[in-house]
Amino acid sequence: MNIVVVSGSPRPQRTSHQVALEIISRLSKVENLSVTLLDVKEANFPNLDYTYKKNPSANETMKYFSETVAASDGIIIVSPEYNGSFSGALKNTIDYFYGEFSKKVIGVVSVSTGRMGGIRAVMDLQKLILALGAFPLPKYLTTPEVQNLFSNSVLVDDRYAKHMDNFLEEFLWLTEAVKNQKEKNYLKIAI
Numbered sequence: 677m678n679i680v681v682v683s684g685s686p687r688p689q690r691t692s693h694q695v696a697l698e699i700i701s702r703l704s705k706v707e708n709l710s711v712t713l714l715d716v717k718e719a720n721f722p723n724l725d726y727t728y729k730k731n732p733s734a735n736e737t738m739k740y741f742s743e744t745v746a747a748s749d750g751i752i753i754v755s756p757e758y759n760g761s762f763s764g765a766l767k768n769t770i771d772y773f774y775g776e777f778s779k780k781v782i783g784v785v786s787v788s789t790g791r792m793g794g795i796r797a798v799m800d801l802q803k804l805i806l807a808l809g810a811f812p813l814p815k816y817l818t819t820p821e822v823q824n825l826f827s828n829s830v831l832v833d834d835r836y837a838k839h840m841d842n843f844l845e846e847f848l849w850l851t852e853a854v855k856n857q858k859e860k861n862y863l864k865i866a867i
């Protein structure tokens with residue numbers, strides 16, 4: 677299966693990127709998975725004027741995002757919580773695309789330095805996922821007090837690591853189920 681991890685913070689000193697890298701590291705150990713990072717900060721898309729498919733200035737990075745999302749079976753979005761929602765740069769990046777996300781399973785991971793772990797970013801992202809015609813994974817992963825979870829880029833909090841593994845297992849289960857369904861003949865309404 678093809679899995680995409682979107683890292684949603686545009687900040688030079690971002691902490692949520694470490695969570696995205698940890699997810700990639702864990703998924704890379706799973707058999708028969710290919711995992712790709714799409715990085716909102718590196719992509720650095722300008723404020724949306726034209727969506728990708730109608731954009732006279734579309735660049736190679738936009739093309740890469742479009743093709744990578746379209747070819748994926750499941751997507752994990754990692755976002756910091758900013759002012760009670762998800763990252764604006766992430767929203768700007770996603771708004772370039774639409775059909776590419778259709779019928780993808782999307783799992784949400786929020787990251788925060790606070791004790792609530794970014795739950796408000798999760799709730800808003802799940803609504804965005806519905807608007808994209810994608811399937812929000814019911815289980816989500818919040819990341820409270822991210823500043824205490826890593827030491828020299830190594831995840832040192834066993835409790836959070838267990839939450840992450842449980843989230844990833846649920847994500848892979850639903851992604852595989854939907855992928856299998858897409859490969860089958862399915863019921864159609866005969867009119």
Ligand SMILES: Cc1cc2nc3c(=O)[nH]c(=O)nc-3n(C[C@H](O)[C@H](O)[C@H](O)COP(=O)(O)O)c2cc1C
Pocket residue numbers: 685686687689690691692693756757758759760761787788789790791792793794822
């Ligand atoms: C503009 C801005 C708004 C923020 N708002 C919130 C917030 O509403 N709730 C919260 O828990 N943390 C908030 N934070 C702190 C983030 O949780 C913190 O920056 C964390 O490290 C994740 O973001 P990062 O990946 O960009 O570092 C905010 C940070 C910024 C820069």
